[in-house]
Amino acid sequence: MSNPKTIPDLDRFAFFHGLPPAFLQTWKRNFSRMSFAKRQRLVFPSSCSDVIFFVLSGKVKIAYTSEDGKEFAIAILSAGEVYSEHSLALATAIEKTEVLYVSMADFKAMMGECPELARHLVRLLGKILRLTNDLIVDLAFRETSSRLARVFRRTMQGKNDNAIYLTHEELASLSGSTRQTINEILRHWEQQGIVALHRGYVVLLLPERLWEKISHEYS
Numbered sequence: 405m406s407n408p409k410t411i412p413d414l415d416r417f418a419f420f421h422g423l424p425p426a427f428l429q430t431w432k433r434n435f436s437r438m439s440f441a442k443r444q445r446l447v448f449p450s451s452c453s454d455v456i457f458f459v460l461s462g463k464v465k466i467a468y469t470s471e472d473g474k475e476f477a478i479a480i481l482s483a484g485e486v487y488s489e490h491s492l493a494l495a496t497a498i499e500k501t502e503v504l505y506v507s508m509a510d511f512k513a514m515m516g517e518c519p520e521l522a523r524h525l526v527r528l529l530g531k532i533l534r535l536t537n538d539l540i541v542d543l544a545f546r547e548t549s550s551r552l553a554r555v556f557r558r559t560m561q562g563k564n565d566n567a568i569y570l571t572h573e574e575l576a577s578l579s580g581s582t583r584q585t586i587n588e589i590l591r592h593w594e595q596q597g598i599v600a601l602h603r604g605y606v607v608l609l610l611p612e613r614l615w616e617k618i619s620h621e622y623s
Contacts, residue, residue, distance in 0.1 A: 454508035462501025477577035
C-alpha cells in the first residue's frame, strides 16, 4: 500500500470528476506510482494482474501485435488519460512516462463504496471497445488516407485547437500503415493547404476537407 502523501490528487484526472472529494482523498492509499523508460512495456507487479492505470506524464501506446509481428495501435495516451488492462493489447511507453495504477481488487472495493464509480468504469470500457472495433473496420474496409483522416478526427475530439501532437511514426501505427506512406499522404495534404507539418506535430488548417474524405465513404 502506498503512502498517500506521494500520490497526487485524483481529481486531476477527468475520470474522477464529479465524485465526492472525501472518497478521492481516501482512495489515494490504494494507488501506486511507477516510471517507465522510452519503449519500455508497461508491466505491473504480479500482485496486480489486472490494473487500471492513469498517465501522470509522458505518452503510452496501446497496441495489438499480429502473429507476424505487425503492430496495430488503437490509442496514444497522454497525461491525464486512463486505460484498463481488460484487453489483450500491450501498453508501451513512447517516451519517459510515469503512471498511477490501482489493482482491480482495490478498484472493486472502491466501487462498493461509491457506485457512481462503476458507471465511470463502464464508460471507459465502452471507449476501449469502440477503439478496438474502429481498428478492425479501418483495416478491413478503408484506404490509408481515410484511416489517417479518422485518426485526426478522433484525436481532435474535445480539443480546443487544431494541433495534433503525434509524430509520423505514431500516426503510422494508429492508422495501420507505414511511416513512408503517412509521410507521402501528409506532404500531399500540405501541398493542398489542408495541413501544416512541424517537427513532432501537425496543424490542421482545413479540417473540414479531411472530414469530407470520411463522409464520402458513406455516399
